[in-house]
Amino acid sequence: MSPLSTTHLQRIFNKLDKNGDGLVSLDELMWLLEKISMPAKRDEIELLVGQKCLGYIDFLFFYQTLIKRNMVQENFLIEHENEMSEMDLREAFRVFDLDGDGFISCEELQISLSRLGLWDECRVQDCNLMIDVYDKNSDGFLDFGEFKDMMLLKDDHS
Structure with a gap:
């Protein structure tokens, strides 16, 4: 109103x-x-x-x-919708963070995408390129904040 x-x-x-x-x-x-x-x-x-x-x-x-x-x-x-979205994103992050260390590595991304049937021939360089787009601190991994930006399609490079 x-x-x-x-x-x-x-x-x-x-x-x-x-x-x-x-x-x-x-x-x-x-x-x-x-x-x-x-x-x-x-x-x-x-x-x-x-x-x-x-x-x-x-x-x-x-x-x-x-x-x-x-x-x-x-x-x-x-606010409630944002909380639910945050919870859903954390759950999705856990799917990719296979070792539970709080970071998604190239290998974890490759394994997860293959398990989900989203990528049959995932090459290491392809995974690195995907991570690089959202890896703000250039450590070669995605932390939760970077993963969240990726899932919400936020690209600070544009």
């Missing part, structure tokens, strides 16, 4: 205020939330609003609360 201008909010409020009494009921708020794909239970709305009807100023406050709540939820989902 992107922020709306006060002009847009005034128009929405006026449309919701069907009887023109300057108030929007909880039922009207629930209808609006349903229309913008943010359905809520009546008791949640009552708790959030704290009254039976909202005037325009209270409606603006309600809207700001929704925006903040939505931003917090989006940030939580993004």
Whole structure:
């Protein structure tokens, strides 16, 4: 949900205020939330609003609360998604780090790719070339950070 201008909010409020009494009921708020794909239970709305009807100023406050709540939820989902991605990448790294020393060598890459059926004729120089592209410290190995960059297709050389 992107922020709306006060002009847009005034128009929405006026449309919701069907009887023109300057108030929007909880039922009207629930209808609006349903229309913008943010359905809520009546008791949640009552708790959030704290009254039976909202005037325009209270409606603006309600809207700001929704925006903040939505931003917090989006940030939580993004953080959770990043955590899952990190866990998945660590698990994938372990598939290639055969000796568990925290580094992927050319030999480990060659064996892993062959086992996964991704490369039948993997030559040492081909593995070295693959590692060299993401080996930032030029030690001939991929550490987790370098592996992560490779998997996320981050190339600092471009």
